[in-house]
Amino acid sequence: MSHDQNFKNLIVDYPRESIAFFAAAESRAVDDGARILPIREEQLKERLGERFRELDVPLLVEWPDGRRAALLFVFEEETEPKRFSLHRLAHYCLDLADLCGTDRVVPVVIFLHPGTYATRLRLGSENTAYLDFHCLDCALFALRARAHLDSRNLVARLNLPNMAYAPEDKLEVYASAVRGLRELEPDPERCLKYLDFIDIYAALDENERILYTQRYPQEAADMSGFAQRFIEQGIEQGIERGIEQGIEQGVQRGEARMLLSLLRLRFGELPDAVQRRIENADADTLLHWSERVLTARTLAEVLDDAC
Structure with a gap:
């Protein structure tokens, strides 16, 4: 499972909400007049080393009316804290700052699991700090659901589901999500x-799914109705694609x-x-299974x- 890709999708699909949640201390600067642009990795490959491409998509915040200089948010998801490198993140932020022509950079690291990690890097001598770099850390596992x-x-x-909650609250957390x-x-x-x-991060087992249906019948019914509509919509989308690529293959x-x-x-x-x-199944078999x-x-x- 690629947690990195899951969070890339989340940040690109919901950039404003991601800044507000993962970087709350800096989010007040991002008002309604700001424009948020994801900087996709494909645009960075010629400038950044291979080891940096696994980092999540940075977000460039701009104010079209020129009220403020561009502000760059750099998000990194790190599942296991022991793999996190603050030196690597600092290097990445410096490269991005140079590429985007801004020194306004906010590095944010999202941790899924507990562990030991550094959030501040100081380079210099005993007399002077020549580089003092630190990042915001969002420890999801420590937040109270x-x-x-x-x-x-x-x-x-x-x-x-990635936050902290008592075992008996798991279904309530799932239902709220x-x-x-x-x-x-x-x-x-x-x-x-x-x-x-x-579903990936809640990871309900079969018994929990049965209990969920019993305790939250309205939510389960809504989900089932939504799922049924999507089955029908999926067939329609398949037919539409079939017009271009062949009806059978599209469906x-x-x-x-x-x-x-x-x-x-x-x-x-x-x-x-x-x-x-x-x-590899044919369309009739897929429809039969869907029912x-x-x-x-x-x-x-x-x-x-x-059956």
Whole structure:
């Protein structure tokens, strides 16, 4: 699983919310008049070394009316703190500052797991510091989920499963994350995309999913209805792509994509063999499996050809 890629997507899709949540101390400077531009890695490859390409997408904040100089936010997700290098981040920030022509840089590191890490780097002698670099650190594992259950910041709600909570609160945390997504994200395709995000980090087992349906019947029903609409939409999208690429191939790809997303939503991360089986199935088989997603208790029940 690429946590780095998951957080890249999150930061690029929700740049303003990411700044407000992960870099709250600096977010007040980013008012409604600011324009936020993701600087994609592809634009940096000629200037930056290979080792820097795994870092997350930086965000350049500009004020079109010229009130302030550009402000660069540099986000890095680090799953394991022992792998984090403050020297590497400092080097990266200096290169980006030179590339973008600004000395207004805010480095932010997002930690998923606890561990030991440095947030300040001082280069110099005993008499003088010639480089004094430090970063903001957002330790998701240390944030109290209960303090963010009703947040209107979608990035905060999506990350509830990554925060600290008592074991008995897990389903409430999951329900709040899903509810926040449905309330704050109007785009149905992004809803499906970030239901996957919530599911990956909540990692409910089969018993927890059953309990969730019992304790939160309205949320579960809403999700099921949404999923059903997306099955239908996926078929329509497949047909539209089929006009350009061949009807049969278009429908198959649309249905396979929707079915994979729905299965991850219901049962968590899928084995590679299951993913390959779905990608290679014909359109009729995919539609047959899709009809079972909402009622099947296990992944095997969905894909059992004997049913």
